[in-house]
Amino acid sequence: MTGRAIPPRTPVLVGVGVAMRREEDWTQALEPIDLMLEAVRSAGANSGAAALLAEVGMVAVPRGRWRYRNPSGEIARAIGATGATTVVSSVGVLQQTLIADACQAIMDGRVECALVTGSDAGYRLLRAKMCGVRSEERDQDDEPDVRLEPKAELRHPAEIAAGLKMPVGLYAMLESARRAASGQSIEAHRDRLAARYARFAEIAAANPDGWTRAVLNAATIRDDGPRNPMQAFPYTRAHCSTWNVDQAAALLFCSAERAAALGIDRSLWVFPLASAESNHMVALSARADLVRSPGVDLTARAVLETGGVAAADIDLIELYSCFPVAVDAFADALDLPPDRDLTITGSMAFAGGPYNNYFFQATARAAALLRQGAGRTALLSCVSGILTKQAFALWSTDPPRDGFIRRDVTAEVAAATAELPVVENYTGGGQIVGCTVLHARGEAPRAVALIDIDGGARALAVSDAPATIAGMERDEWVGRSVRVIAGALAA
Template sequence: MTDPARIPVIVGIGEVADRPDTPGRGPIGPEPAALMAEALARADADAGGGWLPRLGSLDVVNAVSWPYADLPARVADLIGHRPARLAYGPVGGETPVRFLHEAARRIARGEVGVAALCSGEAEYGAGAARRAGLSPERDAIPPWTAPDPAWTNPRVRDYLHPQALRHGLSQPVFVYPLYETALQAAWGQTPRQGRDESAALWSAMSRVAAQNPHGWLRRSFTAEEIATPSPGNRPIAWPYLKLMVANPVVNQGAALIVTSLALARAAGLPDRRTVPIGPGAAAAEPRDWLARDRFDHAPAQDAVLGGTLRRAGLAPADLAAIELYSCFPCVPKMARRRLGLPGDAVPTVAGGLTFFGAPLNGYMAHAACAMVRTLRAAPGAAGLLYGQGEFVTKHHALVLGGPARVPADEAMSVQDEADHRRGPVPPVVADASGRAALETHTVLFDREGAPQKGVVVLRRGLARLLARVPAADRATLGLLTDLDRSPVGLDGTLRMAADGLLEWEAA
């Protein structure tokens, strides 16, 4: 069907980068809600104006950098309009893609005429205020919204296995390295080869970010800079250095406005300014990362990427641009292999979460804005957005551009396919002795670059175990950080430490 009243298109995009060197800026900068409102105003202007009072739906990406009692209501107040549907999303880096997909379906079903989504974080401003002993609700100009004393941090990890929590593997920066290590071994790489692949990919992303006026680190980095430990590039969690991980200490906001092709034309917008929203798909891994079959694949990612392209009738070679989520190198490296992209492909239009910036859950809203700019310059071309959240957990992909068409009436979820790709999950055992073999691992470092401990995921028969490698066990830590030999599969001895946690020594 080609009914323009049911064809969803993006008509407006807006971005804000409140950098500390912005002329006339105060010492703290605007709050997240203000960044969102400004991004919406810019998206409205980009679409020719007059769209915000017509919003029937507004999705607000979850913000973590400031404790609001009702962030969507605050954004609505700032834009001077409260849509009939005003929603606040959960934590997850994939949520902007999902919001965009859902907005398109609402337009196609005739539920709303105009929809929007927005994101905004001010982690840099909030941190600067704390360091200076300032209170943003009192000292910022204008003052930030008063903090909600009952606010609960939405990033609580109580859904993780108790063993993961006891060993300190409750933050993404400590869990994604487990995938990286396992994947390097599965791909037949040495850690040095894996590091060099990550560094080359990240260097290419930095070059894109350097050309993006809305980016945070607006300079390019060489692969050697990214791969080499230094005072400004300290090791975080093996095998990742600081320049390989997402940078959330930014002040950035983004917004997109979606309507039907019919309303866009009625407003006088030429078709070349509108970008159709095509098919997409979503799926998830078990939320507890220890409840997964392996760490050298992501069945949900495979199902989502394959399902999205299949629904769009596209092959990877048909895509003019791609944005693969890049919180840590293992994610786009897996995805580009699944898509069969060449090794020198640059899977970003925004610049990646290290260099463009990682406004927590909002990066893919910026990526969508960058994709719209790219596709406006190439009418008829198609691009792919792929977002991911939590611990390689939630996956959502969406095609933008291509032929303008009414979305098919099909479920977003391809969960059945993802589950079919997954193997049996080993039970986690907390108490054991004797021998166990390394499945994957990481090493955590302090701010001076010294190893604090290793954490190993082990296999013993059908069971999975977690164990610590103490900082004093230099020999085992040396094997775990050997750049020229993967330790995956190494055998070692388990023992119970005085605090009730298992420890492991290679040999």
Template sequence: MSGKRATPIVVGVGDFKNRSTKVEDAIEPLTLMLRAINLAIRDTGLKVSEQKRLRAAIDSIDVVRSWTWPYPDLPGLLAEKLLVDSTIKHKSLSAHAGSQPGKLFDEAARRVAQGECKVALLIGGEALASLTACAKAGKLPPPGWTRLEEDVKGVFSPTARDLGTNLGAIHSIGAPIHVYPLYENGFRAHRGQSIQENDCESGKLYGDFAKVAEKNPYAWSYGQPTETAESISKVTKRNRMICFPYPLLMNAFNTVNIAGACLLTSTEHARQIGIPESKWIYPLGGAGTSDSANFWERPNYYSAPCISRSIDAALDVSGLTKDEIDLHDFYSCFPIVPKLACNHLGLSITDPQKPITLLGGLTSFGGAGNNYSMHSLTEMVRQLRKGAGRNGLVLANGGVITYQHIICLSSSPRRNGPYPDKNPLPAHVEDVTAPEIELSPDGEATIETYTVEFDRDGAPLRGYIIGRLTKSGHRFLANHGDARTLTELTSRTKEPIGRKGWVKGDPEKKGRNLFTLEERASL
């Protein structure tokens, strides 16, 4: 596009929480979103008459796809409710991924910069707490919610989704609760940490996050007793083990009712309608890419190229160095994501000199489905406005450490020209190599990484092993092959990674492999 570029700014942010889980108080995501939008419009500081002008000028709507309620056209419904359906120029509904708020924000800032829209609205919301309450009461669909073409018969759960028919599914692995622990265990072993040291580190990290959420009125845990490093890391009946080494309080908590909204426009339009400069926050740039969608095709399990490259590219395109970032909010569905980000940026995991969360993480603040990082963006805007720092970085993660999008914001304009006209990274990281996959391994092998899933009574249910064949170095996926192996995989004193054993196909299930630490004959 030729001609002078506009300067995009965030002028309004809004978060709305419905803390009640009573059936009679159940508010659907559409309504939660509309309330967050109203708060974002009010947040601009405009008089009521000018707020109406701003609302009428919304010509771009991007919606983060909701887990709660599968609306047939949520962007269209919002445009209709906002009375802008006849003048809207752009509307979209994102894919399912926690990286989407960052991606949508970056693209909206670009549209404003290129003059393709005047006022861009970014919005998302979940009401899984209310939906769960209604399901338990036998009230599906919830009374008064938007009718769907098909009745909803259950409650969405990211841990109960269909894994498909691929190699992971054959071995019953692929949900987030399975894959993130593979990285935690791999990262621990790579650094030479003991299992006890790793537990303490994760507990301290999430304990500090809980203290942040304690002070955030939009957090789901706000006003509740604050979890501590000890209560988070200690396995109890209440804090049962989910997948080793993560007990329940190190897993994302998605049963919340919360929506968040951002309003972007140009400095020129903001001046025209009188939005005070004290409300302006500048998007500096963004970047995002993804690693292989198949977790068994990753280069290793102690680093994530999609995270490190997205961070580096976002800083570069924003004209910043890592030392110029004052505030961070790292997506934290599990401890491993902020750990990988801290490791890449050279920040201490347990004693960072700069904030690494503004919300308190997906356990203490609440998972908010795909929309967690929208709340990161809204809070970053608030913190920058009040002078808590000059520059901020938001890391939005999606999938199973699959998709990333990083956004840099500032209380000052960009120093190096107009807002970037494209994402500087390709959609996928394609120049890294992963070990060759052996679908039918047979022979001596070494554990590369692993996890163990536990049942609701706290007993180990199934072991998941990613291993390497001694003879070829090829990688394979397997389940535990005997009770001793399952027990030893749950050891808190002896590191399983690097131990040798044997792998062979399961004679009772085609395509499945079994790994054992016993001698070959036991298979």
């Protein structure tokens, strides 16, 4: 688009800031809101026009593992943006939704500048817990102007009853379904995941904002050990998002007109081209297809069509990596070759996965690389829930031809998604469609299976039998016919 005028309302990312601390003494660590403020001020300085912060008309923050009621309000007051609309989103709202909302507000002329920031202080929480105390945070008694909430629960009650309290077990169940569909053996599949994550660790080691700089080999990642325990087969700790981190990120947006008026260096401008998201929610156990995700497939198609690009032509790619199956789902939807690097951060396992904030860290990294000339385009994927909601964001150093475009494909995804009833405390026969073995610290392992039963319904069944647990980690149980008695797998 060289030589063409940029429409004045075009949203531009002009400032990025990150903050990271690793204090062994939790009393010396920053509170989450102070991490955010550090990142916010860094974003202001990064733009070369720190005074822009006082002009912000919207401040949006996704909820982390903190108890603040309105961190957006405190941030707005701290930067002098006292008239800003304050937004706080709950867990279950896509992080990309906040970015798209900010860009849309600029496009529509509702605000001239917008700030999106988030943080989590999981390391601070961990260090306090190790001292036998609960980390303290300052009180807030005000409310944000806007509070975004998901429209439904992210998990089915039957999943919680079966012991699937943490996301790792549910994602591992999706992993088993994809493994069986691929025809790979359990051992070959584990080797493939380990090799991919070893590459992720290499990338994280070169990321200046990454939490872990150690390069792990595939064998260390693949197999459980004292420092890498099994979490939910086949996932060891090294396959999972590292959320015990103190990290924050801030993204400062303004209109192209305002950026030009302030004299912000054109080399700092990064343009959001397109956003695509699906907010259709179906609990994992009720999904008729555990292998392909209509939400992932349709958001991928929408963002590429809207941006007018092919996935093969995108320079930088960051696929959401809370667990390995999410990476594969997005890579398949984009039809990416197996030798393509799928992260620019090093993944949530190694770069750090602050609770409900990682996508901002990844976006900041993408912007930094684009500014450095590592490419002209970047594509990032986003997840909320158990691969429940999905989104993509497309960025470029070149301005969009038709302005920033936001696509919501929720209705199309709902129409393409088949949902099954889930029966609790089931007795009868059926066929396993997904399974895992849960390994929790201080608890005996537990096998969990999701089963297709008569009448086009689903049921969850569990087993504590050592033979069943060993068999499920050795042989392929997806597709096996089983008997269930009151929610327990029969021997």
